[in-house]
Structure formats: structure tokens, C-alpha cells
Amino acid sequence: MNGQHHILSVLVENKFGVLSRVAGLFARRGYNIFSLAVSPTEDDRYSRMTILVDGESAPIEQVTKQLNKLIPVIKISELAAEDAVERELMLVTIKAGQDARSQATELAAIFEAKILDVGYEAMTLMVAGQPDKLDAMTDLLQPFGIVELQRTGRIALPKLSRQPSKLRVVAPRSA
Amino acid sequence: MKLTGAQALIKSLEMEGTEVMFGLPGGAILPVYDPLIESSIRHILVRHEQGAGHMAEGYAHATGRPGVAMVTSGPAATNIVTPLCDAYLDSVPLVVITGQVPLKSIGTDAFQECDTVGITMPVTKHNWLVTDPQDIPRIVREAFHVAMTGRPGPVLVDVPKDVANQIMDWEWPDSVDLPGYKPNVKGHPKQIKDAARLMGEAKRPVIYAGGGMLKARAAEALRELAELTGIPVVTTLMARGVFPDRHELALGMPGMHGNYTAITALQRADLLIALGSRFDDRVTGKVDAFAPDAKIIHVDIDPAELGKVRRPDVPIVGDCRNVIERLVKVVETDRAKREWPDLTPWMAQVRGWQRDFPLQYEQLEDGPLKPQFCIEAICDHTPADTIVAAGVGQHQMWTSQHWRFDHPYTFVNSGGLGTMGFSIPAAIGAKVGRPERMVWSIDGDGCFQMTAQELVTASSERIPIKVGILNNAYLGMVRQWQELFYEERYSEVYLSPDLPDYVKWAEAMGCVGFRVDSPDEVVPTIEKANEIDDRPVVIDFRTDYREKVYPMVPAGASNDDVILGPEIGEGGR
Ligand SMILES: Cc1ncc(C[n+]2csc(CCOP(=O)(O)OP(=O)(O)O)c2C)c(N)n1
Ligand SMILES: [Mg+2]
Numbered sequence: 233m234n235g236q237h238h239i240l241s242v243l244v245e246n247k248f249g250v251l252s253r254v255a256g257l258f259a260r261r262g263y264n265i266f267s268l269a270v271s272p273t274e275d276d277r278y279s280r281m282t283i284l285v286d287g288e289s290a291p292i293e294q295v296t297k298q299l300n301k302l303i304p305v306i307k308i309s310e311l312a313a314e315d316a317v318e319r320e321l322m323l324v325t326i327k328a329g330q331d332a333r334s335q336a337t338e339l340a341a342i343f344e345a346k347i348l349d350v351g352y353e354a355m356t357l358m359v360a361g362q363p364d365k366l367d368a369m370t371d372l373l374q375p376f377g378i379v380e381l382q383r384t385g386r387i388a389l390p391k392l393s394r395q396p397s398k399l400r401v402v403a404p405r406s407a
Numbered sequence: 408m409k410l411t412g413a414q415a416l417i418k419s420l421e422m423e424g425t426e427v428m429f430g431l432p433g434g435a436i437l438p439v440y441d442p443l444i445e446s447s448i449r450h451i452l453v454r455h456e457q458g459a460g461h462m463a464e465g466y467a468h469a470t471g472r473p474g475v476a477m478v479t480s481g482p483a484a485t486n487i488v489t490p491l492c493d494a495y496l497d498s499v500p501l502v503v504i505t506g507q508v509p510l511k512s513i514g515t516d517a518f519q520e521c522d523t524v525g526i527t528m529p530v531t532k533h534n535w536l537v538t539d540p541q542d543i544p545r546i547v548r549e550a551f552h553v554a555m556t557g558r559p560g561p562v563l564v565d566v567p568k569d570v571a572n573q574i575m576d577w578e579w580p581d582s583v584d585l586p587g588y589k590p591n592v593k594g595h596p597k598q599i600k601d602a603a604r605l606m607g608e609a610k611r612p613v614i615y616a617g618g619g620m621l622k623a624r625a626a627e628a629l630r631e632l633a634e635l636t637g638i639p640v641v642t643t644l645m646a647r648g649v650f651p652d653r654h655e656l657a658l659g660m661p662g663m664h665g666n667y668t669a670i671t672a673l674q675r676a677d678l679l680i681a682l683g684s685r686f687d688d689r690v691t692g693k694v695d696a697f698a699p700d701a702k703i704i705h706v707d708i709d710p711a712e713l714g715k716v717r718r719p720d721v722p723i724v725g726d727c728r729n730v731i732e733r734l735v736k737v738v739e740t741d742r743a744k745r746e747w748p749d750l751t752p753w754m755a756q757v758r759g760w761q762r763d764f765p766l767q768y769e770q771l772e773d774g775p776l777k778p779q780f781c782i783e784a785i786c787d788h789t790p791a792d793t794i795v796a797a798g799v800g801q802h803q804m805w806t807s808q809h810w811r812f813d814h815p816y817t818f819v820n821s822g823g824l825g826t827m828g829f830s831i832p833a834a835i836g837a838k839v840g841r842p843e844r845m846v847w848s849i850d851g852d853g854c855f856q857m858t859a860q861e862l863v864t865a866s867s868e869r870i871p872i873k874v875g876i877l878n879n880a881y882l883g884m885v886r887q888w889q890e891l892f893y894e895e896r897y898s899e900v901y902l903s904p905d906l907p908d909y910v911k912w913a914e915a916m917g918c919v920g921f922r923v924d925s926p927d928e929v930v931p932t933i934e935k936a937n938e939i940d941d942r943p944v945v946i947d948f949r950t951d952y953r954e955k956v957y958p959m960v961p962a963g964a965s966n967d968d969v970i971l972g973p974e975i976g977e978g979g980r
Pocket of ligand 2: 851852853877878879880881882883
């Protein structure tokens with residue numbers, strides 16, 4: 233999934249139905265979404281959607297131009313993967329009875345995961361980080377047996393660098 | 408001033424200049440129909456909500472003003488989905504008001520509840536569910552603004568019954584504030600310069616004018632540009648009339664059933680000046696093989712059209728008229744400074760195609776009646792500014808090919824969606840908007856059976872349209888494909904010429920009905936129809952079912968592989 237994905241940071245009006253307009257547009261035009269996170273912004277008239285788009289399913293330029301035609305979409309910025317800091321949160325419950333518990337704890341420490349809950353036969357961990365760190369941890373947890381797993385989808389902001397911000401508006405206002 | 412939501416809604420429509428609306432009442436919209444009695448707005452009571460939508464479209468096509476329709480919730484809302492989708496694909500400005508169940512009942516599967524906003528989201532430019540009567544004037548104002556500006560399109564306002572009954576404080580907003588909606592009409596000066604530069608280098612340029620040119624009211628600007636540069640013009644199905652067919656630079660319609668010259672001029676061009684057109688598959692044929700040597704200048708008000716199908720060398724986001732008017736100025740200066748290529752050799756080639764591959768059909772004196780002959784006869788025996796509305800099928804293509812369009816806004820048809828049944832209600836809407844014009848519907852027998860009941864509306868409202876049914880007893884266009892591509896295995900396309908009896912049906916609906924079987928009756932019957940001005944007229948033209956639409960580029964084929972059809976006198980021609 234890395235490489236051809238694009239991160240769109242989309243400022244939208246905070247009104248009901250906006251999420252379904254955006255999701256409907258993607259479905260209708262055959263654009264694939266890897267992940268989608270919606271959150272309030274510092275201004276309560278607006279929300280921000282962080283959308284990970286599969287760049288293979290459609291040229292990103294078409295995606296942003298079509299998105300821009302939605303009336304509640306205020307502004308779209310595209311973040312190239314290499315110019316962004318991305319983070320994602322994962323909750324995972326694994327099988328970890330008495331004999332596996334210490335091994336699991338050790339692994340959690342390596343990944344700086346937090347232990348949220350412990351039962352007789354299982355344990356729930358929380359880990360935040362780069363998406364590939366989460367992938368790696370998931371792989372290493374497989375042998376324990378994964379009972380349940382949930383990821384938030386990533387959120388992203390532009391990297392702060394010595395150059396001017398890479399957060400750029402990618403499409404002009406549209407008809 | 409205290410008003411009910413319903414009163415505020417009607418008043419808002421009046422404030423937006425609505426003179427006519429098309430609709431049919433029902434439970435959820437009842438409150439809004441009450442203040443309509445006192446309103447200055449003329450309401451036309453349709454017989455099916457699809458008719459209301461297409462009438463509003465016909466009205467918008469003919470006048471350039473937004474068409475307004477109002478229907479109730481549930482089944483009425485779903486009945487108007489087809490016109491919404493039709494208007495969406497053809498960029499027709501519509502404002503549709505739907506009733507909705509009371510707010511507190513939404514989501515409970517209440518009687519005649521349907522998720523109208525959800526269903527129509529993909530087929531409207533935008534839609535609104537009103538939750539507070541206080542918002543009605545603002546939403547109506549926004550709705551008209553969105554429908555009419557930028558790339559025009561249909562919008563829908565869903566009004567719950569309780570919201571219509573509640574009391575609000577009337578206040579008309581003095582401006583529209585939509586932070587996420589700012590259409591760009593101007594066109595970038597540098598891009599316009601670049602366009603002029605490409606035009607000044609091209610040896611085989613063609614202007615490829617689309618429906619957006621009519622929306623932008625750019626007919627005059629186009630003529631100026633073409634005459635200034637001597638560049639020939641093709642007009643797509645949606646643009647017929649934007650450039651006069653009688654003009655020496657007019658090449659007519661390109662595409663699947665375009666004429667050979669228009670198709671081939673695009674194929675051989677070294678520059679396409681695409682104005683308000685969208686490289687639709689019905690025009691390009693196989694995209695990879697379309698106009699292979701051409702550079703592209705693409706002007707459109709919708710940025711998403713630029714590069715959607717074909718990457719332009721010079722993309723210009725802007726209103727076609729605005730851009731062309733400025734382009735003309737830049738071109739004038741440029742031509743004063745340097746010599747532009749001589750287009751004589753190119754035009755000689757074009758004239759050669761026109762001479763060698765004209766549209767053709769043959770009407771024998773005692774032979775079966777040819778549909779093309781009927782169309783040409785109607786065109787020749789009506790005023791030049793007559794509005795013609797077509798259905799969808801062979802008769803539509805023949806109308807586009809054989810009618811001579813010399814004025815903009817005289818062709819009303821369903822291009823993008825290809826909606827059978829469009830013609831009759833659209834013709835009614837056009838006549839309502841342009842009562843001083845003669846309005847003809849050229850319809851297929853299949854199409855006629857889909858929406859004919861609106862002739863009852865036309866009779867009772869005294870809307871005297873004329874309908875010519877090209878009755879070939881078949882779903883002709885489908886038959887044509889089965890004949891050509893399915894080894895003449897005809898599956899479910901026969902309709903019968905006599906069932907229904909179109910003359911009796913017309914009479915039952917309050918119209919005058921005529922039947923025409925032979926070529927010599929054609930003109931006298933058209934003349935009789937033209938005399939009648941107090942009710943609709945229907946003529947049942949019994950046409951040759953074997954006639955096919957040529958030229959034809961088979962679906963998915965390259966435009967180089969256009970089929971011209973059999974020679975005259977062969978194969979049923
Ligand atoms: C609502 C709808 N249903 C089906 C079609 C597919 N279709 C396209 S043309 C056509 C035949 C139209 O028959 P008729 O109105 O008699 O016109 P003709 O082609 O015979 O001139 C059909 C069925 C359509 N375009 N629209
Ligand atoms: Mg037919």
C-alpha cells in the first residue's frame with residue numbers, strides 16, 4: 233500500500249451528510265479509500281477528513297477535482313507520503329495465558345505499546361506509531377493468536393522542515 | 408413578518424423570479440400547495456412526476472432559466488429521479504422541491520417516507536434537507552445560485568411537512584455565502600495566450616463545440632472566433648444550434664452517428680479547440696484512437712473535465728463565452744503581428760469529404776415512408792426558429808442529422824442519459840417557456856408510449872405542441888443493433904404499428920390526431936398541423952422499419968472505422 237497512496241487532508245463544513253457525500257463520491261467514481269479519519273478542527277464550523285487514497289484506482293488529480301465539486305468541501309490539501317508525519321493507533325487483544333504473558337509484555341515493551349487490560353487468557357495492548365510499525369507488531373503478535381484488532385486509520389500533518397510548508401492546495405475552486 | 412414555512416417557500420420561489428412550476432401534490436407537500444393558490448406562480452399539473460421533471464428541463468433548455476418542479480415525498484420523489492439524473496448529465500439547471508415526512512418521523516419507515524436526499528445525492532449538484540423553517544429563504548436562494556452558476560445542474564430541496572407548517576420570521580438574505588463554492592469564470596490570461604499561439608500554428612484545426620457553449624450563451628462569440636480564424640466547427644448532439652448549420656464553416660455533428668466529414672475532420676485534425684465539450688465516449692469512439700495527431704485546447708467551467716478523458720495541451724478553466732471573447736481579442740492582435748497558416752488546403756480536404764460522403768437516404772415516390780424525409784419536411788415547413796424536442800433512439804439521431812439548426816436553443820434532447828420518454832414533456836416545457844415559438848416533438852413510437860399521458864396536461868393547460876411520431880413499429884435503435892451486431896436475432900423489439908391506435912389515443916387526450924402512410928400526405932398534414940393553435944396535434948407517421956441510422960461508429964471502435972451503410976437502393980435504403 234505504500235508508494236501509490238496519497239494523503240488528502242480535506243477541510244469540510246461540519247454538517248450532517250457530508251461524510252456520506254464524500255464516501256458516496258468515492259464509491260460512485262470507483263476511487264478506493266485505504267483509510268478515512270474524521271475529526272473536529274479548532275473551528276467548530278469545520279471538520280477535517282484525512283483520506284488515504286489508492287493512487288492506482290484513479291489519477292489523484294481527478295479525485296481532488298471531483299471532491300472539490302462537492303459544495304461542503306472547503307479546501308483540499310495533498311500530502312505526499314514522504315512529506316508527512318503519519319500516525320495511527322491500534323488496539324489489539326491477543327491470547328496470552330499465564331505462560332505467554334511475560335513474552336507478550338516483553339514484545340509490548342519493544343514496541344512501546346501499553347497494556348490496557350489483562351484477563352486470565354488474554355491481554356489488550358495499545359500501540360501508536362507509523363503504520364508500518366503497526367504492521368510489524370501485528371506480524372509478531374500472530375503467533376500468540378489475535379482475538380480482535382482495530383486500527384484507527386492514519387492521521388497526518390506536514391513535516392516541519394527548513395523549506396516552506398509542503399501542505400499545498402491541489403485544486404482550484406470548482407464549478 | 409410571520410409566515411409558515413410553506414408560505415416562505417413559495418415567497419422565496421417568487422423572489423427568485425419563478426414564473427412557472429411543474430408538479431403534482433400529495434400528503435407531505437400539501438402545506439406548500441395551499442399558499443400556491445395566492446401566488447403569482449403558474450403551476451402546471453402533470454400526470455406523472457417524471458413529466459414534471461422533463462418539462463422543467465425543456466423549459467430550462469429553451470429559456471436558459473432554471474426549471475422548477477414540485478412533488479410530494481416517497482414515490483413522487485423517486486418518480487422524479489430520472490429527470491434529475493438526466494439534468495445532471497446534461498448540465499440542466501433544475502430546482503426540485505420535494506415534500507418529506509415530518510422531521511420526527513424521518514428514519515421510522517413512515518408512510519411515503521424515502522431517503523430522498525440520499526437517493527438523489529449522486530444525481531444532483533447539491534441537495535438540502537430543511538430542518539428549520541427559518542432556513543428556507545437562505546436554502547432556496549442557495550439552491551438557485553448553485554443550479555445556475557458554474558456548471559449548471561439540478562438541485563433538490565427536501566421539505567418535511569412539519570417544517571412547512573411551522574412559523575418563521577420572514578427575512579430574505581441579501582447574498583449567498585457558500586465558502587466551498589466559488590466557480591472560476593475568468594480563464595487565465597496566460598493560458599488564453601497559449602491557446603492563441605497554438606491556433607496560430609495549426610494547419611488542420613477544428614473547433615469542437617459542446618453543450619457547455621449553449622449553457623454559456625456563447626453562440627455569438629463562437630461565430631466571431633470561427634469567422635475571424637476560418638476554423639471549421641463541429642457541434643455535438645448537445646450543441647446543435649450553437650453554430651448555424653447553414654454557415655460555410657459548419658460541419659455538423661460528430662460522433663457515433665455523426666456525419667463522415669465531422670467525424671473525419673476531428674480524426675485528421677492537428678488541433679482541437681474543445682469548447683464546453685467533454686470528450687464523451689459517444690463522440691470520441693475508442694479514446695486511444697481519437698484525433699491521434701491533435702493537440703488540445705480545452706475550455707470548460709468545470710475543472711474536473713479538463714484532463715478527465717484526454718489531457719489538454721492548454722487547459723483553460725472558465726466560462727466559455729468570457730474566455731472566447733478574450734481569446735478573440737488576443738487572436739486579433741496575434742494575426743496583426745504574424746502570418747497564420749493558410750487553411751485553404753485543409754478546407755479543400757474537408758470540402759472533398761462533404762462532397763463524397765454526404766448524409767443520404769432515398770424517398771421513392773411510391774415507396775415506404777422514410778423517417779428522414781418526414782423530418783426534413785417538418786423542418787422545411789416550419790419557421791426557422793421552431794424548437795424541436797426529440798426522444799431517444801433512431802428518430803433522435805435522424806433529427807439531429809437532418810434538421811437544419813440555424814438558431815441556438817432550438818434543439819431539446821436527452822444526450823447524456825438517453826432517456827426514452829423525454830420528448831413530449833420536454834416539448835411541453837419548452838412551449839411553456841417560449842409560447843411565441845412553434846414547438847415540435849419528434850418522437851419514437853416506443854418513447855411516445857412512455858410519457859404520452861402528458862399530452863393530457865398539454866390539452867388541459869392549452870399548450871399547443873405538435874408531435875410527429877416516427878412510427879416504425881419497433882424499438883428501432885435496439886433493433887438496429889440486433890440486426891448489425893447480433894446476427895439479426897431480434898429479441899423483444901417489436902411493438903406493432905397499430906397497437907395502440909395513436910390517432911384515437913391522441914383524440915382521447917384532447918389532441919387532434921392524424922395518420923400519414925405515404926410520402927405525398929406528409930407536407931399537407933404538416934401544414935394542417937401548423938394551422939392548429941388551440942390544442943396539441945399528434946401525427947402518426949408510418950415509417951419504414953428497415954431504415955437504419957448511418958453513418959455509424961460501432962461501440963468501442965475507432966472513429967476511423969465509421970460504417971457508411973449500404974449504397975442508396977441497396978439493403979432497404
Ligand atoms: C428509459 C429507457 N429505456 C430503454 C432505453 C434503451 N433504448 C434506447 S433507444 C430504444 C428504442 C427507442 O424506440 P423508439 O422510441 O420507437 O425509437 P426508434 O429507435 O424506433 O426511433 C431503447 C429501448 C432507453 N434509452 N431509455
Ligand atoms: Mg420506433
